[in-house]
Amino acid sequence: MKIATWNVNSLKVRLPQVIAWLQENPVDALCLQELKQETDKFPLDAFKELGYQCAWTGQKTYNGVAIISKQTPLDITLNNPFFPDEQQRLISITVPSAIGDIRIICAYCPNGSSLESDKYTYKLEWFRALHQYLEQQLQKYPNLAVLGDYNVAPEDRDVHDKYSGDILVSPSEREAFQRLLDLGLSDSFRLFEQEEKSFSWWDYRMMGFRRNAGLRIDHILLSRPLRDLCTECVIDKQPRRNEQPSDHTPVIATITI
């Protein structure tokens, strides 16, 4: 099976690209972030026509997450039960498979803005609560996949040379990300040999993509049983070359079940 994550930066604007991508890449599950669309505006029919089912939660203007899946999503959980939050950033589903149920979690982690910002405090609190939720989920679901925009570049090799900011790479953010791995999750991209300077996001400004001035902040984390079955993880740069692209591009993991 293949599972993927893509921050689309407005599903309304990007829907034709998402549909085209799914036709080219008929993954079993696609996690979307930054729908920027109210829940009742979700384009369910467009995905149904492709034979997909959906679980989603949205809000006006900001955030919003969805999981598009071939299997019927079961046990849909919106948000984090340990962290009351107006912002729609987290959704979980369960799908059946030959190795038993697989829990798929789609996350749009906060950006943080700057280290001095209240949004940064919120980001770290959000990660702490995510840690608590994943710890509980791992006990319940041994086959766990957590996909999304983490807004953390875990290591220096995940950051282009000229990046001058401290947000997304600060020690506290990296520690928060590492603490998720310490639960027994693996960054699937790093299970395999990869090209140097592999990124999943490029700034719209200053020709970021053309210069490959990017960051790797979109990740697929896998629990041990799924990690052992994971045979590939790739970043698909093609959608970033589209007209009117998202600033993020999809990451895809293959799990050979």
Next chain:
DNA sequence: ATGGCATCATTTTGATGA
């Protein structure tokens, strides 16, 4: 030091993102 681009909401400018 700042803005640079894109999106959204309400406008001729601001908030947010990363």
